[in-house]
């Protein structure tokens with residue numbers, strides 16, 4: 001029989017017991033699982049790891065316990081899967097890794113309807129929907145972020161992310177409550193932690209040619225530049241790179257502090273408890289998914305970093321439901337196309353003195369190759385930053401997402417991806433809710449939890465008229481820029497992608513000074529609590545177009561500083 005903590009009385013008894021000597025042993029004798037630590041962190045993505053690293057490094061006595069719902073799927077904790085030679089040789093095959101990593105958040109009933117299924121087969125009765133695996137009978141399809149997804153593995157989404165780490169423009173941080181100079185410093189520190197570089201592709205022929213074509217045709221004010229990436233070329237074999245993952249963020253901290261850091265994998269963080277003092281979280285209930293045991297963890301501080309959906313979900317499930325929880329949700333629009341480089345660009349390569357030697361060497365080695373580009377020439381990594389005249393973020397590069405694999409139809413060396421990210425106006429009405437809606441009766445109960453048994457997230461998200469007009473301008477800009485570079489790859493014509501595909505949901509536990517319109521204070525500490533923090537893109541209070549992780553790491557560095565400060569009171573004399 002699994003060990004369960006089904007009643008609040010059991011939890012209260014265990015919290016009281018935790019204050020006695022040998023509490024963990026006594027709890028075991030009484031048939032419970034109790035763990036006592038200093039710092040509890042939920043979620044092992046880049047933000048949970050930023051908290052872990054900062055606390056382990058700056059607080060030499062603190063013990064840190066991290067719980068992660070996913071398993072450890074790489075021998076190195078949190079490493080980027082794209083560091084394998086296999087994916088660097090064949091970037092298209094990484095598309096399938098990403099596809100496999102993305103579990104949808106909310107699938108409306110209509111998406112489960114099979115109109116061509118033979119009548120003899122079992123199907124749900126008319127008016128009923130399939131309610132397995134995150135399918136959500138309460139989801140209004142028109143308000144869904146259909147492509148929004150969660151990655152459940154040690155390292156979170158940073159096991160597959162593209163590592164773009166631009167700095168946000170002033171207009172992307174207007175609601176940021178942290179003084180500008182301080183936040184600039186935090187962004188710089190975040191860049192170091194994420195090992196951000198913008199010069200690792202400088203020697204690439206394709207990168208140089210694409211960038212020069214854009215610099216030539218676009219006004220200087222567009223600021224065409226190298227994309228800042230969490231990446232470093234390997235010194236042992238410069239053909240390959242090391243992409244930043246959570247192992248990069250953790251550095252040597254885990255190795256150096258093996259006795260002070262513990263990771264519980266395949267462990268669902270279920271509920272926080274505040275049984276004695278409403279301003280303090282005393283414990284968290286987690287479930288060991290391998291044997292379905294509940295474990296109570298008593299700690300001094302609690303930080304929830306479970307992504308922009310998982311973080312508010314845990315707060316909601318813990319009855320911590322401030323007005324702003326799940327609201328002010330912002331997700332970027334995405335326009336996408338792929339082009340095949342113009343003949344004039346490709347044909348200018350052999351005569352370019354900078355590349356002559358490399359091209360001639362390649363031609364000698366591969367006389368049958370009609371392209372004057374070495375097979376190991378790195379991909380282009382160019383970007384056009386957000387400006388007030390063009391308020392969107394542009395990536396002109398070649399990389400794997402859950403879509404956009406080229407296949408055998410074109411030589412990938414001449415294919416360039418254009419990804420344009422548009423912001424969305426902040427609105428209180430754009431939100432994710434959890435669990436059943438009041439007006440729905442028991443009949444939908446089965447659809448009211450997600451695949452892991454947590455309250456089902458439901459989206460209510462619309463783009464405003466202003467967003468629509470901006471998106472239209474962004475699409476035109478994309479087609480103009482595509483035409484500078486080449487012709488559309490058949491099948492990858494300009495298109496808006498499914499809402500949610502950017503995977504950059506922000507705002508659902510936003511920070512701010514006003515508890516009416518935010519969930520946490522500028523230190524990311526949940527309003528009205530002394531020892532509860534939230535971290536991740538959900539803390540970003542702004543409409544951003546650029547990729548959010550560097551900004552979230554910056555907020556987390558400040559939050560972790562506040563955790564350390566709080567822990568000072570427990571330091572041995």
Ligand SMILES: Cc1cc2nc3c(=O)[nH]c(=O)nc-3n(C[C@H](O)[C@H](O)[C@H](O)COP(=O)(O)OP(=O)(O)OC[C@H]3O[C@@H](n4cnc5c(N)ncnc54)[C@H](O)[C@@H]3O)c2cc1C
Pocket residue numbers: 042043044045046047048067068069070098151152153154155156157158160161162163164165267268269270305306307308310311314400401402454503504535536537547548549550552
């Ligand atoms: C294809 C792709 C490309 C991307 N490219 C970029 C990019 O170029 N630049 C950029 O800035 N961002 C990018 N991102 C997004 C980036 O990966 C995220 O912003 C970042 O990982 C967020 O970090 P996090 O730690 O807050 O959340 P996550 O990485 O999502 O980690 C949260 C962790 O919490 C765990 N969890 C959730 N619920 C529970 C629970 N109840 N109990 C225990 N654990 C739980 C999850 O399993 C997960 O491991 C990309 C993502 C993808 C998938």
